[in-house]
Amino acid sequence: MREVRLIQIEEDIQADNRLEAEKVRRRLEEAGTFMLNLMSSPGSGKTSLILKTIEAVQSMRTPAIGMAVIEADMDSQVDAETILDAGVPAVQLRTGGFCHVDSYMVAKTLPSLDLEPIDLLILENVGNLICPAQSDTGANSNVMILSVPEGDDKPLKYPLMFRECEALVVNKSDYLQMGDFDMDSLRRRAKKLNPEIEIFEVSCKTGAGVQQWAEWLLRKIGR
Amino acid sequence: MREVRLIQIEEDIQADNRLEAEKVRRRLEEAGTFMLNLMSSPGSGKTSLILKTIEAVQSMRTPAIGMAVIEADMDSQVDAETILDAGVPAVQLRTGGFCHVDSYMVAKTLPSLDLEPIDLLILENVGNLICPAQSDTGANSNVMILSVPEGDDKPLKYPLMFRECEALVVNKSDYLQMGDFDMDSLRRRAKKLNPEIEIFEVSCKTGAGVQQWAEWLLRKIGR
Numbered sequence: 001m002r003e004v005r006l007i008q009i010e011e012d013i014q015a016d017n018r019l020e021a022e023k024v025r026r027r028l029e030e031a032g033t034f035m036l037n038l039m040s041s042p043g044s045g046k047t048s049l050i051l052k053t054i055e056a057v058q059s060m061r062t063p064a065i066g067m068a069v070i071e072a073d074m075d076s077q078v079d080a081e082t083i084l085d086a087g088v089p090a091v092q093l094r095t096g097g098f099c100h101v102d103s104y105m106v107a108k109t110l111p112s113l114d115l116e117p118i119d120l121l122i123l124e125n126v127g128n129l130i131c132p133a134q135s136d137t138g139a140n141s142n143v144m145i146l147s148v149p150e151g152d153d154k155p156l157k158y159p160l161m162f163r164e165c166e167a168l169v170v171n172k173s174d175y176l177q178m179g180d181f182d183m184d185s186l187r188r189r190a191k192k193l194n195p196e197i198e199i200f201e202v203s204c205k206t207g208a209g210v211q212q213w214a215e216w217l218l219r220k221i222g223r
Numbered sequence: 224m225r226e227v228r229l230i231q232i233e234e235d236i237q238a239d240n241r242l243e244a245e246k247v248r249r250r251l252e253e254a255g256t257f258m259l260n261l262m263s264s265p266g267s268g269k270t271s272l273i274l275k276t277i278e279a280v281q282s283m284r285t286p287a288i289g290m291a292v293i294e295a296d297m298d299s300q301v302d303a304e305t306i307l308d309a310g311v312p313a314v315q316l317r318t319g320g321f322c323h324v325d326s327y328m329v330a331k332t333l334p335s336l337d338l339e340p341i342d343l344l345i346l347e348n349v350g351n352l353i354c355p356a357q358s359d360t361g362a363n364s365n366v367m368i369l370s371v372p373e374g375d376d377k378p379l380k381y382p383l384m385f386r387e388c389e390a391l392v393v394n395k396s397d398y399l400q401m402g403d404f405d406m407d408s409l410r411r412r413a414k415k416l417n418p419e420i421e422i423f424e425v426s427c428k429t430g431a432g433v434q435q436w437a438e439w440l441l442r443k444i445g446r
Contacts, residue, residue, distance in 0.1 A: 041264045042352045042381060043373030074353065076379045097383070099322060099353040127380065128353055129265045130297065130322040149372030149398065150266030156299045157350065158265060160320070175372065175401065180428075205403075 017136060021103035024110070024138025031115035034221040035123060037101075037139035039161065042127035044147040045171040047071075047079045048204035049213075050122055054088055056214035057120070061223055066117040070109055071124050072101045079124060089113065100131035103138040120221055129154070133161040141220055143167045148175040152182045155189035162190050166220075167198040169213055174203040240359060244326035247333070247361025254338035257444040258346060260324075260362035262384065265350035267370040268394040270294075270302045271427035272436075273345055277311055279437035280343070284446055289340040293332055294347050295324045302347060312336065323354035326361040343444055352377070356384040364443055366390045371398040375405045378412035385413050389443075390421040392436055397426040 028035050040046050050069055057065050068089040071080040074097055083090035093109050095101065101123060113121070123139060125132045144165040146154055149172060155162045162168065168190055176183070183201070190197055198216060202209035251258050263269050273292055280288050291312040294303040297320055306313035316324065316332050324346060336344070346362060348355045367388040369377055372395060378385045385391065391413055399406070406424070413420055421439060425432035 041266065041350070041373075042377055043264065073380060075382055078376070078379055097357065099351070126353065127264075128322070128351055130349065130351055131354065134320065147372065149370065149395065150264075153301070154265055156301055157296060159298055172372065175398075178398065 017103045020107055021136035021138040024103050024106050025140065027107075027110060028115070028121070028138070028140065031118070033115045033118045033121050034141075035106075035121045035137075035139040036217070037123045037125060037132075037137045037142045038145070039125045039129070039132045039142065039165070040127060040145035040147070041129050041150055044127070044145040044150065045204050046124045046127065046145060047082055049145060049169060049171060049202070050083065050124060051086055052202075052204050052207065052210045053122070053214055053217065054083075054086055056210050057218065060211075060214060061218065065218070065221075065223060066119045067122070068113055068118045068120075069122045069124065070106070070113075072105070072126050074098070074126060089118075095126060099126055099128050100135050101125050101137050102135045106138050119223065120217070129158040129161050133158070133164045141166050143169065145169045145171045146186070147172040148181045149178075151180070152186040152189070155186070155193055159193050162193045162197065165194070165197060167200065167213075167216065169200045169202050171202050171204055173201045173208060174205055240326045243330055244359035244361040247326050247329050248363065250330075250333060251338070251344070251361070251363065254341070256338045256341045256344050257364075258329075258344045258360075258362040259440070260346045260348055260355075260360045260365045261368070262348045262352070262355045262365065262388070263350060263368035263370070264352050264373055267350070267368040267373065268427050269347045269350070269368060270305055272368060272392060272394060272425070273306065273347060274309055275425075275427050275430065275433045276345070276437055276440065277306075277309055279433050280441065283434075283437060283441065288441070288444075288446060289342045290345070291336055291341045291343075292345045292347065293329070293336075295328070295349050297321070297349060312341075318349060322349055322351050323358050324348050324360050325358045329361050342446065343440070352381040352384050356381070356387045364389050366392065368392045368394045369409070370395040371404045372401075374403070375409040375412070378409070378416055382416050385416045385420065388417070388420060390423065390436075390439065392423045392425050394425050394427055396424045396431055397428050
């Protein structure tokens with residue numbers, strides 16, 4: 001038996017912002033807006049998935065689905081510009097060094113959007129598998145992306161994120177050819193933490209799997 | 224001109240743990256131990272690089288370099304077990320949901336290691352490009368890994384991490400064949416934030432570039 005010494009550091013860092021999150025959800029419900037909180041590590045493809053989702057959703061339903069995006073980033077505004085270029089309203093939320101979005105930040109951001117025509121509001125959270133999982137943003141659904149190059153062991157390391165999400169989008173499925181990622185292991189590990197989690201295999205580069213993901217999302221928002 | 228609306232949220236979350244970090248550095252100096260703080264996103268290859276570094280360093284110098292590893296994780300202890308299997312002392316630091324390691328955690332961990340024979344102590348920080356960059360651990364050098372699949376735009380999104388590190392290990396260089404990553408852009412963006420940063424191209428899978436990285440590290444610790 002190998003000896004692993006353990007140093008446990010307890011700290012409750014979950015801000016009690018649930019009340020504010022409930023206010024955000026009431027505001028969204030009044031406007032008929034569904035808010036999706038999209039989380040992942042840096043570079044997993046959040047902005048790419050949003051662009052592909054916009055494209056798919058807009059081609060799949062008539063009348064068109066009203067969409068908008070809140071782009072959270074610590075510093076830059078490149079992602080909001082990318083979304084605006086795709087013809088969708090976007091607001092850049094600069095967290096000023098803060099590592100995740102909480103419901104107070106969302107509450108501060110909502111007045112800058114005209115919610116009435118927005119059926120689906122996507123919040124691109126800060127690229128981080130840890131802190132965003134600990135904070136209710138006021139969203140109606142949490143979804144995470146794991147990209148294939150990150151490895152199939154991530155549920156072991158970041159269990160809370162997998163528990164807090166309704167759906168897991170496994171992006172960059174075109175990288176499966178590199179042979180380092182075992183999809184069955186990933187599914188087993190994710191389902192062990194969260195038996196209800198929906199799993200989608202997607203490549204934002206090739207477009208594979210985007211349709212199935214978009215169908216699920218449209219069912220969630222009742223369209 | 225596209226209009227990007229900005230909502231700026233100011234918050235100073237940098238804990239003032241610099242004094243404790245100085246104490247950690249004094250303790251390390253007394254023992255003749257050099258501590259490296261290794262940071263990256265989840266899945267960039269921190270544990271793999273540590274394993275490759277152990278292998279390289281131990282084959283490159285006589286007498287052998289004394290090494291040990293502090294493995295920080297929110298939950299699991301799989302990484303510490305991997306390091307122990309490689310024959311190197313390892314301590315698992317469980318942060319209990321905390322998203323980075325600070326100097327107080329290191330101070331609490333050091334007494335469980337016999338520092339005297341340790342020339343090089345590697346701290347594997349929590350997988351996160353944000354919070355670890357904001358907290359002095361007491362290490363003598365900060366190094367980050369960016370893996371090729373994460374994309375060459377990461378300096379734009381996570382500038383503080385690139386500023387705070389002496390060296391950048393670009394891992395998974397075998398993924399460059401996928402053609403999504405522009406190494407020149409990455410170098411330009413990283414150097415713009417931090418002109419002094421040393422950049423190493425490495426593949427922990429093939430071993431490419433590990434030698435150059437290990438040589439730099441050995442020079443840092445004066446061996």
